[in-house]
Amino acid sequence: MTTTTTPEETGAPAGGLTTDHSRAQADGAHSHGVVPQGSRAERLTSFDLADIPVPTGREEEWRFSPVARIAPLFEDRLVGQSGGGDVRVTVVEAPEVSVEIVGRDDERLGTAGKPGDRTAVTAWNGFEQATVVTVPREAVASDVTSVRVEGSGDTPTASHVLVRAERHSEAVVVLDHLGSATLTETVEIVVEDGAHLTVVSVQDWADGAVHTSSHRARIGRDARLKHVVVTLGGDVVRITPDAEFTAEGGEVEMVGLYFADANQHQEHRLFVDHAVPRCKSRVTYKGALQGEGAHTVWVGDVLIQAEAEGTDTYELNRNLVLTDGARADSVPNLEIETGEIEGAGHASATGRFDDEQLFYLQARGIPEIEARRLVVRGFFAELIADIGVESVEERLLEAIERELNKSMSAIEGGGATDAEGVA
Amino acid sequence: MSTLEIRDLHVSVETKEGPKPILRGVDLTINSGEVHAIMGPNGSGKSTLAYSIAGHPKYQVTGGSITFDGQDVLAMTVDERARAGVFLAMQYPVEVPGVSVSNFLRTAKTAIDGEAPPLRHWVKDVKSAMQGLRMDDSFAARSVNEGFSGGEKKRHEILQMELLRPKFAVLDETDSGLDVDALRIVSEGVNRVHESTDAGILLITHYTRILRYITPDFVHVFVDGKVAEEGGPELADRLESEGYDRFLPGAVESASAASA
Ligand SMILES: Nc1ncnc2c1ncn2[C@@H]1O[C@H](COP(=O)(O)OP(=O)(O)O)[C@@H](O)[C@H]1O
Numbered sequence: 001m002t003t004t005t006t007p008e009e010t011g012a013p014a015g016g017l018t019t020d021h022s023r024a025q026a027d028g029a030h031s032h033g034v035v036p037q038g039s040r041a042e043r044l045t046s047f048d049l050a051d052i053p054v055p056t057g058r059e060e061e062w063r064f065s066p067v068a069r070i071a072p073l074f075e076d077r078l079v080g081q082s083g084g085g086d087v088r089v090t091v092v093e094a095p096e097v098s099v100e101i102v103g104r105d106d107e108r109l110g111t112a113g114k115p116g117d118r119t120a121v122t123a124w125n126g127f128e129q130a131t132v133v134t135v136p137r138e139a140v141a142s143d144v145t146s147v148r149v150e151g152s153g154d155t156p157t158a159s160h161v162l163v164r165a166e167r168h169s170e171a172v173v174v175l176d177h178l179g180s181a182t183l184t185e186t187v188e189i190v191v192e193d194g195a196h197l198t199v200v201s202v203q204d205w206a207d208g209a210v211h212t213s214s215h216r217a218r219i220g221r222d223a224r225l226k227h228v229v230v231t232l233g234g235d236v237v238r239i240t241p242d243a244e245f246t247a248e249g250g251e252v253e254m255v256g257l258y259f260a261d262a263n264q265h266q267e268h269r270l271f272v273d274h275a276v277p278r279c280k281s282r283v284t285y286k287g288a289l290q291g292e293g294a295h296t297v298w299v300g301d302v303l304i305q306a307e308a309e310g311t312d313t314y315e316l317n318r319n320l321v322l323t324d325g326a327r328a329d330s331v332p333n334l335e336i337e338t339g340e341i342e343g344a345g346h347a348s349a350t351g352r353f354d355d356e357q358l359f360y361l362q363a364r365g366i367p368e369i370e371a372r373r374l375v376v377r378g379f380f381a382e383l384i385a386d387i388g389v390e391s392v393e394e395r396l397l398e399a400i401e402r403e404l405n406k407s408m409s410a411i412e413g414g415g416a417t418d419a420e421g422v423a
Numbered sequence: 424m425s426t427l428e429i430r431d432l433h434v435s436v437e438t439k440e441g442p443k444p445i446l447r448g449v450d451l452t453i454n455s456g457e458v459h460a461i462m463g464p465n466g467s468g469k470s471t472l473a474y475s476i477a478g479h480p481k482y483q484v485t486g487g488s489i490t491f492d493g494q495d496v497l498a499m500t501v502d503e504r505a506r507a508g509v510f511l512a513m514q515y516p517v518e519v520p521g522v523s524v525s526n527f528l529r530t531a532k533t534a535i536d537g538e539a540p541p542l543r544h545w546v547k548d549v550k551s552a553m554q555g556l557r558m559d560d561s562f563a564a565r566s567v568n569e570g571f572s573g574g575e576k577k578r579h580e581i582l583q584m585e586l587l588r589p590k591f592a593v594l595d596e597t598d599s600g601l602d603v604d605a606l607r608i609v610s611e612g613v614n615r616v617h618e619s620t621d622a623g624i625l626l627i628t629h630y631t632r633i634l635r636y637i638t639p640d641f642v643h644v645f646v647d648g649k650v651a652e653e654g655g656p657e658l659a660d661r662l663e664s665e666g667y668d669r670f671l672p673g674a675v676e677s678a679s680a681a682s683a
């Protein structure tokens with residue numbers, strides 16, 4: 001049996017499927033997709049450029065994207081980060097963690113799944129050297145390992161990072177993307193049996209940056225991955241995290257936070273592949289949008305394969321539209337090929353800033369600007385607390401404050417939709 | 424001593440079909456220390472009056488005035504009104520996810536007083552006010568009104584009134600949906616604030632029940648967007664036995680005769 005849940009079909013097969021569309025609002029800022037072409041399982045993946053052609057923009061996986069702005073990253077020949085590319089990767093690692101720079105031929109590369117779209121395949125074919133971060137067997141990292149990906153130009157560049165948590169190790173790795181860049185990137189994540197790994201990827205690019213990134217994670221027996229994506233800066237950011245379970249007892253928690261301003265395109269397309277029994281996935285993405293032309297896309301594909309009995313999955317996306325002229329697309333998509341599941345559900349909601357909340361707070365003496373701050377901080381509060389990496393949490397609170405200051409000055413200036421004011 | 428004066432107030436509500444007139448010439452004067460009960464059938468415009476005083480953007484004032492100690496209330500923003508000392512306990516308090524009660528109360532107190540309350544006193548004040556209203560300590564950490572029962576929301580409104588100490592409070596059907604115990608606890612809270620601050624109170628209710636705990640100095644019967652009859656507490660007793668029937672359409676003459 002295959003069940004694809006979309007608004008048109010929210011059947012609940014045996015096994016406790018819950019789908020929640022009750023909170024989704026059709027207010028123009030929210031749209032569900034058409035039923036995807038075929039099953040997500042049938043999507044072609046390959047290391048070969050020839051297998052995945054340059055998209056036209058009409059493909060399912062590109063239909064929301066500004067392909068013209070991403071086009072430089074579709075080219076066959078990109079430069080690697082060390083071969084004249086404009087991107088530098090530096091790592092400050094915890095004492096227990098090792099870092100290597102390796103060539104393309106290193107056999108550890110390319111083990112966490114294959115590229116699934118054009119920018120993923122150009123990233124794979126374009127990089128010259130990869131950064132490999134290894135948390136050795138049974139090591140417990142005493143500090144955060146920080147990978148800084150810094151851009152300094154707009155030459156189309158490819159880069160590759162591999163994070164490996166060996167058996168029963170524990171670590172937190174934070175990838176930071178800063179500066180100006182036109183970058184397609186692969187982040188491979190291998191979580192071996194019993195390891196607990198947190199990977200945080202922050203996209204805090206300067207204006208003008210174009211960034212695509214294919215995150216591909218493999219999660220072993222009883223292993224746990226917390227995968228956090230934070231997207232704030234850059235013109236176009238498109239992240240496609242894939243998580244695949246390779247043995248029973250695995251858990252993945254995927255958390256995302258994004259804040260889009262005028263003319264920013266921020267896209268997050270997730271794929272969780274429950275290929276084996278008794279694994280658990282939780283996806284929680286929340287975004288705020290403000291300003292003319294701010295566009296966010298969230299697509300959450302979850303596939304529960306026929307063998308994946310006892311799967312427990314839930315995904316949620318919420319968007320808060322702060323001003324007119326912004327658009328949030330949200331497409332949860334759950335495919336279930338077995339009835340023997342623990343639980344499966346999704347929820348998606350996009351709402352405008354709630355004037356009743358504003359009134360309530362103002363009626364207690366709180367000025368409008370401060371009231372808006374409280375509401376937006378409140379919207380993200382729980383998610384930020386869930387990240388569990390203190391330095392990241394603090395940075396996020398500051399970043400939200402910064403973003404809010406932009407919209408507040410637009411509101412104070414009398415025009416919440418003034419694109420220039422919030423750009 | 425403060426005075427809130429409402430003169431010939433006309434208010435429309437925005438609807439999809441355009442503005443709809445609700446209040447049709449309301450006159451009321453409320454001084455510090457006075458308790459005024461407004462009683463009226465559902466849909467008579469009681470909440471509209473409450474929201475208009477607080478400044479809800481959905482309600483358009485099309486005529487008349489509201490002044491507070493001579494200041495033009497209608498010219499003030501919602502938060503300015505609150506900082507001037509006007510408080511509204513809402514009939515349907517709003518949920519604010521992710522904002523804790525303690526953060527909310529402290530932010531509001533700081534805004535109203537113009538400075539942060541001294542921490543030690545504040546913590547004590549919040550605790551004792553919560554105890555007085557039989558609210559569990561755990562409330563402080565919960566999101567504002569989120570998942571609160573009807574009774575909990577009303578207690579939370581009165582908690583705010585106790586802590587913010589307004590000069591003038593409108594209580595919009597604070598009694599609705601409360602069981603007898605909760606009604607008594609909430610009423611005691613209102614009486615505490617009233618006694619300790621000498622606030623003027625406009626108590627909006629559909630039922631006379633709450634008036635057994637909070638004694639009004641004046642009772643106004645509100646029908647079809649204006650005050651149809653006024654009197655002392657004895658008017659509430661009459662409403663208790665007779666209901667609103669004589670004020671409703673078809674009984675227009677007897678109503679006007681009674682108020683004449
Ligand atoms: N947003 C609105 N849209 C349309 N009609 C409204 C709206 N708000 C209030 N009304 C109408 O105004 C009248 C008075 O409402 P309200 O002030 O809530 O009365 P009360 O509090 O006395 O029950 C009612 O007829 C109600 O239906």
Ligand SMILES: [Mg+2]
Nearest residue numbers: 469470514596
């Ligand atoms: Mg009402």
